[in-house]
Structures are given as C-alpha cells and as structure tokens.
Amino acid sequence: MREFVPVVIGVLVRRGAGFAAAEDAVQDALVEAIRVWPSNPPADPKAWLITVAWRRFADAARADAARRRREELVEQQPAPGPASTTDDTLHLYFLCAHPSLSPSSAVALTLRAVGGLTTRQIAAAYLVPEATMAQRISRAKRTVSGVRFDRPGDVATVLRVLYLVFNEGYSGDVDLSAEAIRLTRQLAAGYDHPEVSGLLALMLLHHARRASRTGPGGELVPLAAQDRSRWDTRLIAEGVEILQAALARDRLGEFQAQAAIAALHADAPAAAETDWVQILEWYDELAALTDSPIVRLNRAVAVGEADGPRAGLAALAALDDTLPRYTAVAAYLHERAGELDTAARLYAEAAHRALHLAERDHLIRQAARLNAR
Known part of the structure; x- marks a missing residue:
C-alpha cells in the first residue's frame, strides 16, 4: 500500500485539499484498507484509496463550519478516480522540499508523504521520541498547507533533501539509504534531469560498498582497507551506466561530479590501483561547481x-x-x-x-x- 501514498495525497491536494487534511485523509483510508482488503481486495487499489480518502476529506470538510468554502470546492470537483502517478508524486517532492522548511523538517515530511513511512518509523530512524517527530511533521504540514502548485519546484532542493535521507543510513527498522534510493528512482522515472540521474548513480555506487564498510565488531573500515570482493558489482555497473548517460548530456552538476569520483574508486581492483590523477581532476570540477570547504x-x-x-x-x-x-x-x-x-x-x-x-x-x-x- 505504501507505494500509493504520494499518488493519493497528490490527487487530493491537486483537487483542493490542504496538505495536512489530505495526509490525514489518506492515513484514514490506509487504516480502512487494512481492515477491508484481506477479505475483499479491490480490483484497483489506487482508485479505491483515492475514493475512500476523498470521502474522508469531504466528511471532515462538511463537519467543520469554518471550512465551508472548502466544502463548496469539494462539491464542485469531478468524481474521484485514478490520476497520473508521476505528476502528483512530483508535486509532493517539490512541496516537501519547500524552502520555508528546515532540512530536518523537509526530510521528515518527504519520508512521511512521499515515502509513506509512519511517524513511529521516522522517529525510530532519527532516534527521537515519536511525540517529538509527530510535532515536527505537524509543524511542517502547517508550513506548507497554503502553498500552491502554480510555480515549478526547485529540483536542486529536492535532491539535497534526498541526499540528506540517504546519508542517514540505517537505524531502527527503516533503512533510510535504501529508502532514499527507492525515492530517487521514483523521481528519476518522472523527472528527466541529469542531476537526478547523477544523484541516483552516486547513491548506487556508495551503497554498493555498504557491506564492506564495517568489520565483524561494527568497527569502521576505511575505503583503502575494504574487502572489494564484498562490493556489489551489480549496483556498481548500474550506477556507472546511469552516470555515463547523464554525463553524455553535457550539463555537469555536483552530484554527477561526485558520482564520477565514486565510480573511479569502484573501478580500481585494489586501493593501490586507484586513478588519483583523474579523481583530483574531478575534485577540481566539483570545487568549481560548489566552492565547498568540505570538497x-x-x-x-x-x-x-x-x-x-x-x-x-x-x-x-x-x-x-x-x-x-x-x-x-x-x-x-x-x-x-x-x-x-x-x-x-x-x-x-x-x-x-x-x-x-x-x-x-x-x-x-x-x-x-x-x-x-
């Protein structure tokens, strides 16, 4: 069910629901799905969730006298049904990365609205109490509740939010690195931009080394000392292929440059065979793009x-x-x-x-x- 969450929220928001109200309605629909689907599974799960969530929103709007204008808007909308997955999900990406949100709030809202994670799962991943995370998400939803989808979003901000998610790694019962890869794949499927591909390639190339980064006792293993036979060659090959296609478009960005450095590390059979001259050249490119002290x-x-x-x-x-x-x-x-x-x-x-x-x-x-x- 989780994969339908951003689509359904996006449909409700596009049809006039506020973000917070839409998210609440979708959560109610998911609870109803857990109750109903085992004995009576729908033929079209996405359409079912859209219909039930829309009804929940309409019921809430009618029950709130202060939202009569919203109720009139609801009554004017066409009958609910399936909508374009890509467009609605992209709207949510850009909304969750709104510049008025702090980085931590943007990440939490992305995981909740686009990733479909529960507040408990997000809190566990960030090692904070569930009540603290619930307050953070509620504040973020209130912040973006009045934002309209009448201007194009900033893809650079979306990518930074996804990169923040990726770098959180693994904690609790949620693998945030894997979740970030899943979300970035979803973004790449609907948004044709070389930097989106560059970020996906970077994530795949880094994730390919995950199994070798720690020893049996959990100790940190630096790159030069890692057992390269444990690197995931399938992920490396996919990351390199995606990167090459992005670089061929000749619109270099910082994530493509970072991915190129990661690819050169992945290409070396042993640490001593690393092509440091090329890596230095890519760091020069990256420094020119970002002027970052860390770079x-x-x-x-x-x-x-x-x-x-x-x-x-x-x-x-x-x-x-x-x-x-x-x-x-x-x-x-x-x-x-x-x-x-x-x-x-x-x-x-x-x-x-x-x-x-x-x-x-x-x-x-x-x-x-x-x-x-």
Whole structure:
C-alpha cells in the first residue's frame, strides 16, 4: 500500500485539499484498507484509496463550519478516480522540499508523504521520541498547507533533501539509504534531469560498498582497507551506466561530479590501483561547481595521493582548521609523509573531536597503532 501514498495525497491536494487534511485523509483510508482488503481486495487499489480518502476529506470538510468554502470546492470537483502517478508524486517532492522548511523538517515530511513511512518509523530512524517527530511533521504540514502548485519546484532542493535521507543510513527498522534510493528512482522515472540521474548513480555506487564498510565488531573500515570482493558489482555497473548517460548530456552538476569520483574508486581492483590523477581532476570540477570547504578538504586528500603528501599538506594548510575531519586528514597526510609522532598526536586529537562513535574508535586505533610501533 505504501507505494500509493504520494499518488493519493497528490490527487487530493491537486483537487483542493490542504496538505495536512489530505495526509490525514489518506492515513484514514490506509487504516480502512487494512481492515477491508484481506477479505475483499479491490480490483484497483489506487482508485479505491483515492475514493475512500476523498470521502474522508469531504466528511471532515462538511463537519467543520469554518471550512465551508472548502466544502463548496469539494462539491464542485469531478468524481474521484485514478490520476497520473508521476505528476502528483512530483508535486509532493517539490512541496516537501519547500524552502520555508528546515532540512530536518523537509526530510521528515518527504519520508512521511512521499515515502509513506509512519511517524513511529521516522522517529525510530532519527532516534527521537515519536511525540517529538509527530510535532515536527505537524509543524511542517502547517508550513506548507497554503502553498500552491502554480510555480515549478526547485529540483536542486529536492535532491539535497534526498541526499540528506540517504546519508542517514540505517537505524531502527527503516533503512533510510535504501529508502532514499527507492525515492530517487521514483523521481528519476518522472523527472528527466541529469542531476537526478547523477544523484541516483552516486547513491548506487556508495551503497554498493555498504557491506564492506564495517568489520565483524561494527568497527569502521576505511575505503583503502575494504574487502572489494564484498562490493556489489551489480549496483556498481548500474550506477556507472546511469552516470555515463547523464554525463553524455553535457550539463555537469555536483552530484554527477561526485558520482564520477565514486565510480573511479569502484573501478580500481585494489586501493593501490586507484586513478588519483583523474579523481583530483574531478575534485577540481566539483570545487568549481560548489566552492565547498568540505570538497576542498577531500581534494587535499586527493592531492596528497596524486602529487605526494607534502603537496596534500600544502593544500590542507589553505583551509580552515576547524573544518570537520580537518585534523584526521592532517594526521593521515603526516603519516604518509613519515612524520609518525606528529601523525599519532593528530589522530588522538581528531578522535577527541569526532562526532560519531565509530569514527572516534577508528581514530583511537590509528593513534594506538603508531604509538605502539
């Protein structure tokens, strides 16, 4: 049933329902479907949900005297039925990525309205109480309730929201990386844009390495040390194919450039065979597109691999040393340069600054390894 949620919400909103009222009506219809379908499954599940949700909305509108104008609009609408899946779903993508929403609210609303996840599932994925997430979603729905679909949405904002979902990874009973891939596939099917394809390719190429990113005890395994036989070659091949088609359109964007870097890593049979010269060239393209400090930090690593650790340290020195992972990168480059005491000290300092437990433990092990030499 979950795959019909964005379609049905989109139909109700397009026919005059406010976003919050439409979402509530669809949830009521889903509850009714759970009760009715096992014994009496409909021939057209989507049409059934649209019809029942529309009736729930109409009932609520009639019961609320303050919404008489809405009731008149409801009565004027044609009989409900199936609608264009692609168009209505795209409307929801752009609505959920509205610039008036904070990133966290946009992600939560996307997972709820487009992904069809329950409030409990979203709360568990973000490790917050269900009541907290319910309030966040309610505020987001109120924010967008008066937004009209009379202007084209911003695809760049939609893609950033989906990328935020992807980077949340896995927690609770929802695999948000897999959910982000599913939603991005859905967007790519209805929105012909090379950056949508670039993001999908990037997600697939990163997700292909998932099984090798942690050891048996949950410890972080850096890219150079990963068991490449555990990489998903099917996802890699699909990601590369999608990326090549996007690049052929000659409308380069940041997600295509990131995907090209990921593809070069995936193409190397071993870490020592990585084409760092090409990766550096792509980081130059990416830096020109975004001028992001984080991109320039990652570029410093690529400089260190392509041109030597001293060149990498020189590139790093031009950046703000308060950047996340700055000290960890400095430690790595100093180790590559043979300055092991400095590297050990910096690894320990980076561990103290790390925001995530797995990263902190990894950096502590690096410091210990050098101190025990």
